[in-house]
Amino acid sequence: MDAVNAAADPRWHQSFGAAHRVQRVLWTPPVLAWDDPPPAKMGGEPGVDFLLDISAQTTTKAAALRAHRTQHRSTERWIFRKPHVDRILAIETFRQGVGPPLPAVPLDDVLTGIVGD
Numbered sequence: 001m002d003a004v005n006a007a008a009d010p011r012w013h014q015s016f017g018a019a020h021r022v023q024r025v026l027w028t029p030p031v032l033a034w035d036d037p038p039p040a041k042m043g044g045e046p047g048v049d050f051l052l053d054i055s056a057q058t059t060t061k062a063a064a065l066r067a068h069r070t071q072h073r074s075t076e077r078w079i080f081r082k083p084h085v086d087r088i089l090a091i092e093t094f095r096q097g098v099g100p101p102l103p104a105v106p107l108d109d110v111l112t113g114i115v116g117d
Contacts, residue, residue, distance in 0.1 A: 001025070004098060023114045024099035026050070033088045034078045043106040047095045051106035055090040062089055 006012045010019040031045040043051045054061065065075050079088050096102060100113040 001097070022098060024110070025097040026094040026110060027097040029093045029095040031093075033091055033093060034082060036082075038082075038084055038087070042091060042093060048093050049096045049102055049105045049107065050092075050094040050110050052092040052094075052108060052110070053090065054092050058086070058089040 004022045004025055008019050008021045012019075029045070029049070030047040031039055031042070033042060039045050042048055062080075065079065066072070068075065079085060082088060093106075094110065102113065
């Protein structure tokens with residue numbers, strides 16, 4: 001967050017160019033898909049501002065998670081050993097830390113309300 005604030009401040013690192021205001025920062029929500037027990041309806045949980053259906057990418061997501069050897073044990077315990085692993089892999093959730101007001105939650109597109117330059 002310090003970097004986001006510094007990027008918007010024209011007094012910092014003027015040699016890098018004009019200040020830039022970041023339009024959105026996404027954080028991990030307070031409730032995670034692999035929590036035990038899992039929330040019955042993730043989209044109804046406080047702090048879940050974005051709920052993305054990535055079911056078409058579950059195979060790729062699983063392979064990417066398994067590729068992190070240093071996190072293998074925790075990934076196995078918190079995701080792959082769960083009886084609802086398919087549901088865990090099929091969603092991504094985010095909380096908005098910085099950004100424009102959201103028209104509703106949860107949204108299914110992290111670019112909602114972002115304006116192009």
